[in-house]
Amino acid sequence: MRGRAYRALLLKYDILGLPPEVQQKIPALLRAQEEFRRWAAEWAKSGGKVPMPEENPLRYLAQKFVHAWNMLEWLRAHAVKRGMKVPLILDAQLRLSDERDVSRGVLADVPKRKVRVRKLGTGTIALPLGEDATKQILERVREGAKLVLAAVWVGRSRGSRAAKLYIALVFRREVEPVEPKRVLAIDLNALHNGITYAVVERNRVLRRGALRPDVSKIVHMQRRAAELDSLCAKRGDPYCKMARSAKSRLWRLLREWEVGAARELVWLARKRKAAIVVDVPDDSSMRELKQDNKYPAERKALLNFGRLRRLIEGLAEWHGVPYVEARLFSTVCPRCGAKMQELPERRVKCAQCGLEVHRDGVPAMWAQRRFDELMRLANPPSFSSPDAYIAPLLCPLMEGRPPPGEGSRPAPPTSRLAAS
Numbered sequence: 001m002r003g004r005a006y007r008a009l010l011l012k013y014d015i016l017g018l019p020p021e022v023q024q025k026i027p028a029l030l031r032a033q034e035e036f037r038r039w040a041a042e043w044a045k046s047g048g049k050v051p052m053p054e055e056n057p058l059r060y061l062a063q064k065f066v067h068a069w070n071m072l073e074w075l076r077a078h079a080v081k082r083g084m085k086v087p088l089i090l091d092a093q094l095r096l097s098d099e100r101d102v103s104r105g106v107l108a109d110v111p112k113r114k115v116r117v118r119k120l121g122t123g124t125i126a127l128p129l130g131e132d133a134t135k136q137i138l139e140r141v142r143e144g145a146k147l148v149l150a151a152v153w154v155g156r157s158r159g160s161r162a163a164k165l166y167i168a169l170v171f172r173r174e175v176e177p178v179e180p181k182r183v184l185a186i187d188l189n190a191l192h193n194g195i196t197y198a199v200v201e202r203n204r205v206l207r208r209g210a211l212r213p214d215v216s217k218i219v220h221m222q223r224r225a226a227e228l229d230s231l232c233a234k235r236g237d238p239y240c241k242m243a244r245s246a247k248s249r250l251w252r253l254l255r256e257w258e259v260g261a262a263r264e265l266v267w268l269a270r271k272r273k274a275a276i277v278v279d280v281p282d283d284s285s286m287r288e289l290k291q292d293n294k295y296p297a298e299r300k301a302l303l304n305f306g307r308l309r310r311l312i313e314g315l316a317e318w319h320g321v322p323y324v325e326a327r328l329f330s331t332v333c334p335r336c337g338a339k340m341q342e343l344p345e346r347r348v349k350c351a352q353c354g355l356e357v358h359r360d361g362v363p364a365m366w367a368q369r370r371f372d373e374l375m376r377l378a379n380p381p382s383f384s385s386p387d388a389y390i391a392p393l394l395c396p397l398m399e400g401r402p403p404p405g406e407g408s409r410p411a412p413p414t415s416r417l418a419a420s
């Protein structure tokens with residue numbers, strides 16, 4: 001069964017860095033955004049009974065929004081029910097050579113390296129299309145994807161608090177699901193211990209590995225940012241500015257690492273024809289870890305792997321790789337189910353049956369024990385939320401966001417395994 005998968009490419013423009021003729025148009029864009037959000041909130045609250053606005057640009061925006069609402073789960077689930085401020089949805093055209101401009105809201109013009117935004121009552125807003133974005137667009141095209149819509153909004157970035165103009169180009173493609181033969185068990189530890197993974201085929205482990213960010217560099221950058229923060233409190237600028245840029249450098253470093261790790265894992269799953277099974281710690285074990293005073297405060301930032309989990313999930317769906325969340329306990333004995341005792345050097349021992357192993361090896365043992373059950377959950381893969389890849393990009397960026405790292409998008413109930 002083929003499914004549809006979505007993926008968004010996010011373009012960000014610092015408003016103060018835009019040419020004056022573009023900057024002039026931002027106040028009108030903000031007005032349209034505000035008016036539209038008021039209408040959208042009413043419309044959603046009334047269950048779609050509020051009439052469509054009569055005049056453009058609101059009428060155009062409402063029509064495109066309702067269309068996207070029916071198509072995209074994240075819009076229904078996050079943007080509106082959770083009270084988030086919705087983006088402006090526009091129809092979009094991708095120009096790869098000399099196709100006629102069919103005057104949609106957004107024209108991504110690859111040969112001219114420009115993105116044109118129209119229909120917002122501001123006059124055409126022309127923005128540059130960078131090298132990296134162009135490369136990614138061409139990659140989506142090679143994968144057989146089509147540009148189906150664009151989301152546009154003005155908001156503030158979390159790190160620098162600078163106002164930015166965001167354009168998300170949303171691609172869609174038909175994807176043939178991978179029929180899994182194996183399980184790629186992924187254990188999302190607190191990131192300082194790295195992500196450990198194992199490719200499991202019934203009762204054999206075919207491959208094991210770990211991915212670790214550069215923890216000492218991260219901790220160093222965190223300390224530097226904290227120093228600058230306290231200088232900012234005492235002496236103001238330029239330290240405040242330096243603190244903000246230190247934090248956004250740190251954020252980018254983590255983000256880049258996460259994107260790379262997600263790619264590597266999904267690539268491995270495809271190569272080994274494996275379903276991805278992610279062990280997601282439950283809330284209580286996370287709370288325990290966060291409240292543990294022995295746990296260095298600066299490392300707590302590394303506990304936020306919600307974004308990484310969503311990246312893996314979205315990328316897996318884009319490539320038709322089945323994705324399941326299940327508990328693969330690191331500290332529960334996979335042989336007899338008793339709670340295991342933690343020993344030095346991350347080893348664990350079962351007091352009941354005597355099994356003693358490195359804790360990173362335990363999730364793979366759980367994957368072996370539950371192999372048939374996990375394969376049933378992964379097969380046939382569900383496309384219940386084919387737009388997962390959009391959510392991680394957009395949600396943290398829109399104001400009124402669910403905090404990153406919180407499990408804001410619950411997996412469908414069928415793909416969760418209860419603790420046994």
Ligand SMILES: [Zn+2]
Nearest residue numbers: 333336350353
């Ligand atoms: Zn045991």
